[in-house]
Amino acid sequence: MAKIIVDSKCTGCETCVNICPASVYEMINGKSVPVRAKDCILCRTCEAQCPEGAIQVFEEEEEQPKAEQKIEEKEKKKEKPAKTTKPQKTKKPKKKATQKPKTKAK
Numbered sequence: 028m029a030k031i032i033v034d035s036k037c038t039g040c041e042t043c044v045n046i047c048p049a050s051v052y053e054m055i056n057g058k059s060v061p062v063r064a065k066d067c068i069l070c071r072t073c074e075a076q077c078p079e080g081a082i083q084v085f086e087e088e089e090e091q092p093k094a095e096q097k098i099e100e101k102e103k104k105k106e107k108p109a110k111t112t113k114p115q116k117t118k119k120p121k122k123k124a125t126q127k128p129k130t131k132a133k
């Protein structure tokens with residue numbers, strides 16, 4: 028993920044808007060704004076082409092999300108119950124249906 032800074036030197040010439048292959052920039056109130064910085068492919072063409080030297084493109088390290096992922100994984104492992112051996116099913120002897128002796132009606 029890129030972090031893009033357009034500083035106050037921007038004159039709104041639209042060069043970056045026109046050359047960015049990822050259409051990251053949009054003109055807002057006469058200034059270039061990197062509204063789709065997440066789409067940046069870090070080619071740094073904008074940095075090189077801006078006549079005012081107003082653009083700085085950084086490669087933002089994603090340390091924080093990775094660290095969060097690791098924490099989540101640890102928590103998931105904790106949540107999982109320890110493997111227990113299943114209690115063996117013992118077959119209960121079926122109760123024999125006891126038939127009531129039929130009494131003859133007198």
Ligand code: SF4
Nearest residue numbers: 037038040041043077
């Ligand atoms: S190329 Fe530079 S001066 Fe031109 S609009 Fe983009 S940031 Fe502004």
Ligand code: SF4
Nearest residue numbers: 047067068070071073
């Ligand atoms: S570095 Fe390349 S992709 Fe990223 S904003 Fe600049 S011109 Fe666009």
